Amino acid sequence: MESGEKDNGNKKLQDLVLFGDMKSEIRTIEKITKTTEDIDQENQIKLYTELIPQLGKYKYVCMLKNESNAPIKEVKIKIQYPLFIKLTRTIPPTIYHTQIEDIEIEEQSIEQIKVEFDKIKGTENKQVTLYFNPTASLEEQGEIKSFAAFINKDDYVRVINSEPLNIELKEISIQPKIIPSSEIAQFVKHPEIKKAIKSIGLGSDKPLDYEFLFNRLEVVLRANNFQYITKDKEKHIMWYFGNDLESNNDILVIGQENNRKLEWIVTSKDPELIISTITQLTHELKENLLRMGIISSEDQVYNLECKACGNILPKFPEKGKIVSCSKCGVEQVVW
Secondary structure (H helix, E strand, O other), X not given: OOHHHOOOOHHHHOOOOOHHHOOOOOOOOOOOOEEEEEEOOOOOEEEEEEEEEEOOEEEEEEEEEEOOOOOEEEEEEEEEEEOOEEEEEEEOOXXXXXXXXXXXXXXXXXXXXXXXXXXXXXXXXXXXXXXEEEOOOOOEEEEEEEEEEEEOOOOOEEEEEOOOEEEEEOOOOEEEOOOOHHXXXXXXXOOOOEEEEEEEEEOOOOOOOHHHHHHHHHXXXXXXXXXXXXXEOOOOEEEEEEEEXXXXXXXXXXXXXXOOEEEEEEXXXXXXXXXXXXXXXXXXXXXXXXXXXXXXXXXXXXXXXXXXXXXXXXXXXXXXXXXXXXXXXXXXXXX
C-alpha cells in the first residue's frame, strides 16, 4: 500500500469537496455546440438540429420552425442515430407516434425514431429533445441526422434533410498527476470546470461486502493510471487525479460507495473527456463486478437517473419500493 494512503486525519480532508456537498443538479455544460440549419424551397420552413455534450451524456435537439403565417400539416420527423449510443430520455417525455427500428444504411446499423404531428400552425415551432448515453463501446464514430416531411399550404409534399452531426467516442489515455489535496477545492470551483455524475445501483438479493465494493472503485481507477490523492475510509469516498494525454486536460474523479449505490463524479474542462471517462470507468467497473461474482449479469446494474428529468436519484431503493426525485418530485420504481 502506498505511504500516501495512510490516514492523515481530518486536516488532509478539510479542503476537499465531499460528495455530500455536491449537488446532483449540476449546471449545464457550456461549450460551442455543433449546429446545422437547412431551409426548404420556400425559405420559410427550417429544420434546426444541435448536438451538445452535457452532464456526461449527449443532448440532441431537433426543431422544425414554421416561419410562415400559414400552417403545414401531416408533419413527419425522423431521427437516425448509431447503435453505440442509447436513447435514455426524451422531451416531451411521451412522444406522439414514436417508433424505433433497427435498419441498415451503408453497412452501418442505426436506430430510427419517427415522430408525427397533425399540423404546425403559422409562426409555430415543434421541438424534440433526445438524451443519449454511450454504451460500453469506445473508439466508435457515427452521425445523427434528421429528416422532416410535411404538406405545405399549396398541398405539395416537401422534405427537408439536416446535415449529419458527428459523434466520436475515444478511449481515455491518462497519465498520473500529483496535486496537493488542498488544491482540489480550487480546481473544482474553477469557472471553466464541468462536472457530471454517473450513479448505478446493484440489484442483487444476496448480502454484499460494502468495503469490498468500495475497493472495486479503486481497482478500476488504478488500472486507468489515475493518481491517488486521498480517501475517507469511513464515508467510502476516494479522490484520484490525472491528465489526459491526447487533450492535455486535467481530470478529477471522485468515487463513492453508499449501500449498493456506486458513483463516479468526474470533473474537467473538457465535456467530451468527461463522457469518455464515465463510459470507460463504468464499463470496466461492471466487468470487474461480474468477474468477482458480485453480480451474475449486467441486468442487475441499474442506472439511477430520474426517468422524468434526468437528475440523479437520492438513493437506490429496495426492490419494488418507490423513490422520489429530489429535483422534480416524480415518484418511480427503479427495479
